[in-house]
Each structure stands twice: as structure tokens, then as C-alpha cells.
Amino acid sequence: MPRKKTYYIYIMTNQSRNFYIGVTNNIRRRVNEHKVGPTEGFTKRYNLKKHIYVETFSDVDSAIAREKQMKNRTRKKKIILINKENPDWHDLSDGL
Numbered sequence: 046m047p048r049k050k051t052y053y054i055y056i057m058t059n060q061s062r063n064f065y066i067g068v069t070n071n072i073r074r075r076v077n078e079h080k081v082g083p084t085e086g087f088t089k090r091y092n093l094k095k096h097i098y099v100e101t102f103s104d105v106d107s108a109i110a111r112e113k114q115m116k117n118r119t120r121k122k123k124i125i126l127i128n129k130e131n132p133d134w135h136d137l138s139d140g141l
Contacts, residue, residue: 052108054115056098056127057088058134064123065093068112072099076138096138098127 053072057065057079065088069075076096079088087093102108115123127134 049103050105052102052105054098054100054102054108054112055096056115056123057093058095058097059092061091062124063091063093064120065091066112066115068108070105080138095134095136097131097134097136099137 050070052068052070053075054066054068055072055076057067057076065079067075079096080094100111102111115126118126131137
């Protein structure tokens, strides 16, 4: 029987509270990639190293659809979502 995968939607931020929203099937690895040496582009330019939000999914299509939905939300709605789940904006990677 194939091993069931888990998919994650996550949000990274910085001191200026810029956001990066992504999807992965290995949250530890992906967050570590952001923290240790972000790849060229948006995450490196904005130094997005603080993991502040995560949702889990058992289906990759659902995870991708949620990622797109979150990316299309207003900044205000993203902040409301984060505050609901992580009101102090603690770095969730400390528990990974």
C-alpha cells in the first residue's frame, strides 16, 4: 500500500511583515531551506525566514487550490488569518 503523503501550505515573513506563501510535502526541509539559504528571488530579496503559519492537507490538489486562494486574499485578510492561529507571530519552525 502506498504511503499517504501530507501537504502543507505555509507562510514565511520577515521583520517588515512581507509574506511568502508556499506549498510543500516536507515542511521541515522547506522551512529550513528558507532559513539557511533562500533561493534566488523573492524570498532572498526580502529575507523571509520566520515561519508563522501552516495548514495541512492529504490531497495535493486541495493544497495547491488553497495556496492560490490565500495568495489572492488581501493583506488584511492574511493578517487576520495569521492572528487567529498564531496571535503572537511566534516562529513555528522552533517546534519542527
